Amino acid sequence: xxxxxxxxxxxxxxxxxxxxxxxxxxxxxxxxxxxxxxxxxxxxxxxxxxxxxxxxxxxxxxxxxxxxxxxxxxxxxxxxxxxxxxxxxxxxxxxxxxxxxxxxxxxxxxxxxxxxxxxxxxxxxxxxxxxxxxxxxxxxxxxxxxxxxxxxxxxxxxxxxxxxxxxxxxxxxxxxxxxxxxxxxxxxxxxxxxxxxxxxxxxxxxxxxxxxxxxxxxxxxxxxxxxxxxxx
Numbered sequence: 001x002x003x004x005x006x007x008x009x010x011x012x013x014x015x016x017x018x019x020x021x022x023x024x025x026x027x028x029x030x031x032x033x034x035x036x037x038x039x040x041x042x043x044x045x046x047x048x049x050x051x052x053x054x055x056x057x058x059x060x061x062x063x064x065x066x067x068x069x070x071x072x073x074x075x076x077x078x079x080x081x082x083x084x085x086x087x088x089x090x091x092x093x094x095x096x097x098x099x100x101x102x103x104x105x106x107x108x109x110x111x112x113x114x115x116x117x118x119x120x121x122x123x124x125x126x127x128x129x130x131x132x133x134x135x136x137x138x139x140x141x142x143x144x145x146x147x148x149x150x151x152x153x154x155x156x157x158x159x160x161x162x163x164x165x166x167x168x169x170x171x172x173x174x175x176x177x178x179x180x181x182x183x184x185x186x187x188x189x190x191x192x193x194x195x196x197x198x199x200x201x202x203x204x205x206x207x208x209x210x211x212x213x214x215x216x217x218x219x220x221x222x223x224x225x226x227x228x229x230x231x232x
Contacts, residue, residue: 048143048219052135055150055219058212060128063087063121065205067157070185072097073197083109085161086205087120104194105176112164127153131216143220150216154209162187 069092070083082092090109098108127149134142134149162184170182180194191198 045138045223048222049135051215051219051222052131052143052146055146055212055215056128056131056135058208058215059124059131059150059153062153062205062208062212063124065208066091066203067154067206067209068161068187069201069203071199072193073199074195084203087117087124087157089117100196103176103178104180105173105178106168107171109168112168113160116160124153131212135219140220140223143216143223147213147216147220150209151213154206154213157206157209158187 066084066086068085070085072081072083081096083090083094083097084092094109098110101107101109130149131146134146165187166184169184172180172182178194183193185191185193185200186198187200189200191200
C-alpha cells in the first residue's frame with residue numbers, strides 16, 4: 001500500500017521540477033545621463049534658485065551702468081560727439097548735441113523719457129526683489145515669470161528708446177533755422193542725420209540685463225526638465 005501511495009507524489013514532483021522556469025523580470029532601463037546629472041546636483045530646483053538669485057543681482061547692478069551709446073561724426077568734430085544713455089539719465093556731450101539739435105528744430109534731449117528716468121530706480125529694484133521672491137517659490141511657473149520680468153527690462157528699454165527717437169525725429173519745429181526731413185535716428189549700428197554720421201551700440205548695463213534674462217531662462221529650463229527627470 002505504501003509503495004503505490006508514493007508514486008503520484010513522485011510524478012507530481014517530477015512535473016514541477018521539469019516545468020520551465022518563470023521568466024525573470026525585465027531589467028530596468030538604465031538611467032539617462034542627464035537624469036543622473038540632476039540627481040548628482042541634489043535637486044534641479046536648488047540649482048535653478050541659485051541662478052535666479054544671480055539674475056536678480058545682475059538686474060540690480062545694471063542700473064549703475066550705461067545702457068546705450070551714440071557717436072556722431074562730422075568734419076567739424078574730428079573727435080566725434082558722444083551721447084551715453086543710462087536708466088537714470090544722459091551723459092557725454094549732451095550740451096553740444098542739444099545746441100546742434102536746436103538748429104534743426106529738435107527738442108532738448110533732457111525732455112525725453114523724463115517719467116521713465118524718475119521711475120527707473122523703483123522699477124529696477126522692484127524687478128530684482130520680485131525675482132528674489134520668485135526664486136524661493138517652488139514650481140516651474142515662478143521661474144518663467146521671473147524670466148519674463150528679467151527680459152522686460154532690456155527689451156522694454158529698447159522699445160522705449162525707439163519710441164522717443166521716433167517722436168523727437170518726427171516732431172521738428174517747422175520754424176527752425178535749418179529744415180530737414182523727419183527722421184528716426186539709427187538705434188543699432190551706422191546711420192546718418194544731415195551731415196552727421198552716427199554709430200550706436202549697447203553698453204555694459206544693457207548686456208548685464210540680457211545676461212540676467214538668460215540666467216532666469218536657464219533656471220526655468222532646469223526646473224522644467226529637472227522636474228521631469230526626478231519624476232522619471
